[in-house]
Amino acid sequence: MVLHMQVYERFGDLSIWDRIGRRLDWYKGVSLNRFPAKYLIARYTDAGNSRAFADTDVGKHMEIYRKSARSFKRLKKSVLQGQKLSELPVPEYSLLDLARDITSNMLRSCIFCRWRCKVDRVEGKRLGACMLTDESRVSSFFHHTGEELVFRGTHGSGTIFFTSCNMRCLFCQNSDISRDRFNGVPVSGKDIADMAMQLRNEGCHNINYVGGEPSIHLHSIVDSIWHMGNEGSKAESPFISSGIMVVKQDHFPYPYRKEFSEHDGFFNVPILFNTNMFLSLEAMEILRPLVDIWLPDFKFGPGGCAVRLSRTPWYYETVTSNLKKLNQWNEDVMIRHLIMPNHVECCTKPVLKWISDNMNDVPVNIMAQYRPEAFADPTSRDFNRRAQDIARKPYQSELDESWNYAEELGINYREASFE
Template identity: 35%
Template sequence: MPPAYIQLYEQNLLTERVNEALEHLKRCDLCGWRCKVDRTANKQGVCKTGLNALVSSFAPHHGEEKPLRGYHGSGTIFFSSCNMRCVYCQNYQISHFRQGREYSINELAAAMIELQNRGCHNINLVSPSHVIPQIIAAIANAASIGLQIPIVYNTGGYDSLEGLSLLDGIVDIYLPDMKYSSAAIAQKYSKIPNYPQINQNAVKEMHRQVGDLVLDKNGIAKKGLIIRHLVLPHDLAGSEQILRFIAEQISSTTYLNIMDQYYPAYNARQYPELNRPIKTTEYQGVIEMAHSFGLHRLD
């Protein structure tokens, strides 16, 4: 199964999509914030990113989910800045302090080709929501010089339907977080309004586009949805409601990574309730809950 974007490239439709995406940049509605600023004039919204994408680094990554890392790694490209502001962010130098430099479209395409040449199984775009047009332009460029591995959209899940519609037929694998089931808690710890509603609508749209995760005969992801859920201390994430939503409104055969790696990074120590790792019993409780909802494809 060739990646989705190859078909659009062969039908000469990627250029059209780039132009459509650039129109969205003029009144930016690419993510859940819908700031409506003109980023083509280098105006900045919440993500503090103008016309050009900033990249922190790119390299094969061996810590992702097994179907993504495979045998040769997932080809991660870390975009600087983020549309979320999590107080416990483990990559805060990149997301909050915007460590990195501007990449032209050609440089971004060259990074994709280099990752493919290094044997990576996919191109894994980390924190991509605020740079969708730049990504589509780079994929169009890279496809013309031989890119042929799947595209992974690795997002905190605060994505707009407008932004996601631009990616229909381009992204092969969606990898969203589902972080919170309470809007008030999301506002407190990630400084974003209305996260659960925006996140759930986004995940529904992602699943509509790509369906459940499909693996090849070697267990490598080719297409579909992988959801990440980070367990927080004191059940601040509201795990039960998230798992129920996945089982009842997405699919009970959703591939799910319930993550136990929370630790109090960045400003988390200012919040006593966040100032500890999670307990084994908390993690096991969420795993058992997933099983009780019939969710069995766990990473």
């Protein structure tokens, strides 16, 4: 057991931390339990009078949320100066409560993502682009050992895979999950929190909400964070029903230790949001005081590729505007870009140039692992002619050209791309 803890603690000594830059400092501190996760700070941020929720005007809710988020910032600053949350009174109505109420109300006229469908997902008579009602389903949860080193560490990234998506990528490598909204098992926020607590107490370095796309499950995710913030410290060993355990993908006997998650008596884990970045501004703002590290995808340049290959209008403007927000908020971020065949000029280069011009110090993983899948697989009966240009792996020359361009621009890409 001692050996196990020693291996675990080596995560903080990995040399990659010295090389990757300062943009992940907060995440690292929370992961090592030196700082409380943001959701704990949100739990101690006073959000005033809950009666504001007698009506369901989203604009008004967001106004209150923004105001409380300013108090959150002040509290986070004092936490960094040594203030212990356990010494503070728990407010009657916290920013964390407010986040849960807002997302639950928003489901009645959904604007979680840029589609802004405004459908009533509780009623479920009309569905939006994600085809979801208020039900969230999880396809699997497990220790992910294939993520970037700063996320997988020594014990894996605590990954929770949600079904469905708000984009329709012809080449999706998880299309069984993203296109099948009935995949996996239905879950409540409490179920998701139990999964998260299990993974963290088995040593995972973060909780990695992914899909499909996690933002379309915002209400369930925020609810799960609420449960972690309010009930996490009480959980000796969360009871997870057998109906949920069927989707736990790894059954390696990881030792269950509260030391993995303990900070100042609280259950603590960094929240990682692994997203296609096609979120609404409101979703971004709600997540800001809850997410410790953002892992956004940036796939397409400003031309028509996003519409042709992913049936996603307003892609480039939405992603760049959301990334700008993260930068302005000084959030911990790592960007992923997948090099696709025949898309170096129209997508890879404009994406890298934008990153270089706007957030040059952010670590970027420029990924080489594209392979034609789903409707882009020329050997499949489902092959779609619109995917003709991406029906092969990228050539080595395309990979080299992309990395050389990143080098020329001086982007921080080496550590994340070549581990």
